[in-house]
Amino acid sequence: MRGKAKMMTEGTSFVKGVMLGGMFCLVFTLFANTEIRGGSGLRSHEHHHLKAPNKEELLKLPEAKRLELSLTIRVLCLIMVTPKEIGYWASAVETWSKHCDKAVFYSPETIKIFESVSLATADKWIQTRKAFQHAYENYKDNYNWFFLVESTTFAIIENLKFFLLNKDPEQPFYVGHTVKSGDLEYVESSSGVVLSIEALERLYRILDDSAKCPEKGSLLWKMSQDKELAVCLKYTGVLADNAEDDEGKELFNSKNINTLVVEAMSKNPNEVVEGCCSDVAITFDGNSPNHMHVLMYGVYRLRPYGHTFNDALLFMPPVGSDND
Template identity: 65%
Template sequence: MLSESSSFMKGVLLGGIFCVVVTLLGHVKIGHGTRARHHEHHHIQAPNKEEVLNLSEDERLELSQSIRVYCIVLVKPKDIGHWAAVRETWSKHCDKAEFYSSENVKVFNAVVLNTNDMWTMMRKAYKITYERYKDEFNWFFLAYPTTFAIIENLKYFLLKKDPAQPFYIGHTMKSGDLEYVDGEGGIVLSIESLRRLSRVFEDSDKCPEQGGMIWKLSEDKQLAVCLKYTGVIAENAEDSEGKDVFNTKSVNALIKEAMASRPEQVVDGCCSDMAITFNGLSPNHMHVMMYGVYRLRPYGHTYSDALVFLPPAGSDND
């Protein structure tokens, strides 16, 4: 009886110690030491129409041609339906798009990573991307197979951003003291951010391949930890009115939320007119989005856009 009581008390004591450790870790600052830091999160806005119109025609042409986006789509065999939909829809609008697969799939071409772990997949994809394309592209967009992206809106958002600066952009979230870009809305790295990331990959203390905590961080959080060591901070992307442009939900879900909370302004309250991504789409919905974004046009309406982002040479995109 005494032995059982002793074992019980040991269990209670160990459980209490574990809870204390977890609580303390939740307050530890990840990155440069554990001292208190100021809020580093920024809200980066897209240029407004007047800013673009003030540019000369030659400047507009040069800018539209200089922004080149390489798209990374992380896939697994179970994503085969989404994989096909992404290949046939929005990815055609990237300057180059490649699928990075956990394993070989005979029906589609992909860069095979030979791992099912999402963080390892992401690490390998970024490492290969940097080695192959560091001199060819200046912006790198990573998405999951359930994401739909409007690449022209991404290019417009990046219009006056300098890829030589360490930008890390998307829909930001907070977990404890860690600010990170939610992978479900898509992740954008400048070439400078990717360069710093590729360098910190070599430091297993700062950027471990398997993570170094009691619990396993999601891949987007682990990416934020590694980037923070290099001085790259998560930046929330918004349009000129302050609305998010990287969405972690589908249009359908956002409209339902707007109908419940702002029924008098469902369209205006739902989403930005310059939205870049939506997530959680089925393959069929991706084709519907493709029709709505690139095919359907209300007769008599003109948008007088100051810039045109032409598709890559030889592309069969819409």
């Protein structure tokens, strides 16, 4: 009996050892996959700061050249919406999205109130993949910049076009407000993600490669859609760049104007505007539907009577649009 008990004890220890060994191998494999996915074997990438064009330099160009440049930038807006937040959806439809060359709304499910592309999933990362895939397959020949943004974000498309003016869409650009997580640098989707046609094409080519860009990550924990996108793009040599004006101020903001002003007042009450926001800011996130309409009024409708603007560029509204 004692011999049998000893054998049972030894057998139990052996099983435990096998299980622990198996778990160790699993964890080791997952971390190995993480390292492989995080490093593509391509050049190392330091934090890049992409600047908006210099307005004074633009004014030196002939007017015909400036007009030609402004017409070459074609922006497709990919707006992620949810039926549960119909007020945000309605505000995006009624306000800034009218200034996109074309706006396509993507929803996790079919809804009849507004026109949208149903992605048939609640998973944020799969939504992002499907939206970019749909955009490439349907619009790659008509647009050269692809702007993915959430319904809580207000965007000034003319400022986006101004920023993109000296950027070649045939180069792999992945731009917005960058955040660093370990060795991975990614763009926050809350403040908007911009891909050039070249970057989108590279992403599209690996979407079906489960080893490089899986729908479900190979980790024990789930990464955000922002990080998953950055990892897939990094495999293709496309790396995140932070967008700034010529003074180094952020162009893509993950906070609303009210929050940014309050923060600026607390830090330096004598220079609230200078410490808050760029004159050519592109996005502000965290807005309520009412805030979106207030921003629309301030950005596009309010004008000092008799004042003549001396902008270097004129971005014409899309044909057939009813933008303000």
